[in-house]
């Protein structure tokens with residue numbers, strides 16, 4: 200995905216308000232990371248939403264090159280008007296020329312559009328419109344949208360109905376914003392992102408939150424197959440389906456950190472965050488030596504320990520439960536935060552709750568903390584946002600320290616959680632070995648087993664990410680499937696559930712994590728030659744049994760994707776991870792867990808791209824779920 204669209208309209212009624220163009224240029228500049236070859240802006244000087252006005256024509260300026268260059272030569276930001284649209288183009292139909300740059304005005308000049316995507320049936324529509332006498336000035340597919348809108352507007356005199364008539368004809372994939380003379384904006388979305396920025400007296404229509412984050416943090420993620428029509432006041436709007444039926448929408452508060460975050464050369468935050476993990480995982484919890492010592496002391500002395508989180512944080516809790524038992528000989532419980540209210544009976548003043556949350560604002564986690572507090576428990580939290588409600592409510596808080604995570608699906612926060620939890624577990628194990636209670640160990644506590652793993656983590660992750668071409672090849676194959684299963688045993692089972700969660704969130708493919716040993720107790724019935732199964736199969740103590748499971752599945756015709764450091768002929772695709780076990784074949788702490796989830800994060804990301812899903816903004820999901 201590349202290139203961007205933006206629209207801005209404001210209800211300011213003063214004739215002297217010429218505010219749209221500079222706002223649009225700033226938005227385009229912020230979205231530059233998406234890649235483009237041309238830039239353009241159109242405004243409606245004198246447009247106040249009152250329909251056609253004598254002075255209400257549309258002004259268009261555009262050219263090839265970078266935002267700043269075109270702005271300098273064409274003075275985009277000096278264009279008058281409180282309403283406008285802007286575009287950065289990545290040419291698909293027609294060369295990179297000034298004439299092909301967007302916006303494209305209709306032949307009468309009364310309507311202009313900016314479009315991302317491809318209109319696959321543009322030739323047929325164009326020849327009809329040419330026959331009807333509409334003029335075309337570019338070689339793009341996009342220009343049919345403005346002329347089709349004009350034709351429908353001439354027929355209906357209504358912005359909404361002309362949009363309905365237009366989207367019913369367009370095939371392909373698009374997000375476009377249209378500006379009608381007089382300044383009314385409308386937009387539609389089919390397989391390309393479209394987000395409304397909701398201001399106090401103004402509104403934005405953008406392909407990216409970054410287009411408007413400087414001005415508002417309230418966003419409506421428009422669903423596929425829906426369209427938006429600005430009301431006559433120019434700052435409120437209606438969202439409908441393509442047949443014009445109103446649809447419900449919700450306003451999401453987007454993270455303020457968007458304002459500071461840039462994707463650099465990465466196409467998406469999610470990809471950037473996956474590739475950052477060699478740094479983020481190695482520094483997770485690294486500066487919290489005292490807090491970790493204190494957490495270990497409290498946990499060691501506790502009658503019972505419960506780990507809680509939602510989504511990926513719950514999967515991290517399950518991994519930690521496993522290592523608490525195997526490494527620190529401490530039995531713990533892992534409970535989903537949303538279930539805590541139904542399973543808090545055993546909790547009392549001697550208990551500890553370890554609450555895990557990236558944002559520290561998840562309503563379910565906060566509610567679990569309230570339940571535990573009521574029972575008299577102490578609270579240890581593992582959070583990324585140190586100013587969050589969770590951090591404020593905890594006895595001890597350990598920061599993941601992984602920087603803003605913008606992609607909705609957790610990636611780097613998950614691996615950072617694993618490292619922080621493992622540091623705590625190593626400290627409990629070390630205290631146990633020394634027979635003390637931890638006490639005030641200060642800096643001496645850093646000499647435990649956790650330093651071994653954090654030393655190895657960056658190199659291991661870098662090796663995992665070295666060459667994504669194999670993963671990209673598998674993603675192409677997964678493009679059209681409807682179900683996928685992920686198998687893991689032991690500590691790799693919660694990684695399998697995390698893998699399935701990533702695939703669901705990013706690709707919308709039904710995915711299920713299954714414990715390898717459970718196969719025969721039900722799931723084997725699902726296996727046939729249309730099924731794909733990922734087996735998480737590092738060469739540790741789970742290896743042989745998992746290979747047997749893989750063979751059983753293969754015998755039913757399913758295709759096997761092996762995530763392993765050891766090759767096997769049972770794999771149809773082998774995604775190689777670095778060797779990370781100890782000599783006895785035991786899992787060495789979280790090293791395998793970390794290195795096996797990363798290629799699956801990547802696989803989910805690339806499969807999302809193949810399926811035209813936006814990995815940064817999965818449908819129906821929000822980054823921090825602050826409602827129960």
Ligand code: GLU
Nearest residue numbers: 202288289291292315316
């Ligand atoms: N298909 C259109 C063009 O070639 C739009 C490309 C884009 O998404 O920027 O102009």
